């Protein structure tokens with residue numbers, strides 16, 4: 001009796017070991033053919049520049065009404081996002097899932113993305129619709145066109161030039177007054193003169209001695225008068241790259257050769273991701289995104305964007321090409337398990353639904369349940385036949401190549417996605433400065449921004 005139990009245990013251990021070995025072998029082959037390598041940490045910028053960027057990132061002085069900072073929508077304690085489906089800009093109050101809209105304001109039409117690892121080499125396309133891009137020759141393609149200044153150091157800095165121009169995100173409306181009841185001079189400037197907004201912002205920022213000193217330390221060769229907002233943006237980007245780069249997830253450790261960093265289920269999930277489930281045809285390479293645009297049939301809701309209202313046409317608004325209707329840039333996936341709600345508009349509150357959506361987008365779109373959204377947004381859901389028909393029309397064909405998956409396989413894919421979380425990303429509170437040079441308040445009461453993913 002004893003002998004036979006001993007025998008069974010031995011066989012079990014041996015065969016488990018054999019399965020592990022087989023999986024590891026297959027996975028190593030995949031890793032080689034996909035040319036995946038553990039991320040390389042870029043060199044840190046100079047500490048004064050990072051500190052200047054940090055203060056600017058948290059300082060509401062960058063917003064017209066002095067009521068919102070970059071951190072409001074990309075908070076370190078909210079995994080560099082805001083936990084909302086659609087962001088709440090100027091006029092809003094509070095942080096995270098309890099943030100409230102201001103009176104007579106509209107929601108921002110899109111989800112605040114996490115901003116992890118955007119300083120990594122190879123990033124060239126910013127925003128869900130890719131409206132900021134760095135081209136191969138190093139030039140930037142941006143909505144400011146020829147008004148975009150010289151001296152912007154990288155694509156992350158190029159991105160940082162734009163939230164301050166957006167009336168709904170940070171700048172405010174012409175008739176707005178700031179939190180002290182004073183004129184909002186940024187809002188008075190015409191939308192056609194971004195340079196004037198950037199200049200007016202620098203006038204604001206350089207009124208504070210602490211900022212003057214820091215800018216001089218970071219840019220000793222440039223006289224204060226010659227500094228432009230691009231110099232602020234370079235510092236913000238340096239801070240973002242330093243603070244939000246996390247590349248030591250269990251999967252990264254596995255890529256670096258540590259075979260037991262992820263479990264069997266995650267290994268099976270990785271094989272599906274790079275194999276039968278076809279995920280890596282879009283979430284490809286070391287950044288886990290092709291930085292291209294695909295319509296994967298995400299339900300439409302919210303105020304809509306620009307000329308497309310009440311719809312958000314995504315990339316189509318940039319290119320005017322029919323195939324780009326409802327296409328959005330493939331998001332990267334490191335730390336994705338904790339950065340919900342997911343998709344360009346936060347349509348889904350669980351990662352499992354996100355996977356199920358990809359496997360049968362048309363059906364998921366037809367059956368989407370808007371009651372999972374905040375009440376305010378439920379009313380804006382476009383679930384009528386015509387809207388759904390429009391979205392389905394330009395659906396990406398690549399989604400159809402995936403094999404149908406059973407529940408165990410979906411659970412393996414989930415394990416793989418969870419293995420992309422670096423354990424350090426949940427400990428970012430220390431990044432929040434004690435105070436900012438303008439003396440304006442920072443986001444109050446972090447402990448109440450409760451909903452976490």
Ligand code: HEC
Nearest residue numbers: 069070073087088089110111112126127128129160163169
């Ligand atoms: C009102 C909320 C809000 C504020 C304030 C805000 N953002 Fe964002 N951020 C967003 C949203 C929403 C998007 C996506 C918009 C889009 O794609 O059209 C975004 C996109 C980004 C991206 C692009 C990420 C990617 O993957 O393409 C970066 C980087 C970023 N923001 C940094 C900043 C910085 C720096 C500031 C301050 C100068 C800032 N944001 C202010 C909401 C906000």
Ligand code: HEC
Nearest residue numbers: 277278279282294298328329330331342343344358396398
């Ligand atoms: C055809 C290209 C394509 C394929 C194939 C694909 N995805 Fe995606 N994925 C996208 C795009 C594009 C989005 C964002 C769509 C949107 O918001 O409208 C996305 C969104 C996601 C998100 C949400 C990320 C976030 O930050 O909101 C996850 C998770 C994800 N995909 C995982 C997967 C998995 C797992 C597979 C394989 C089963 C897969 N994807 C296959 C293009 C693709």
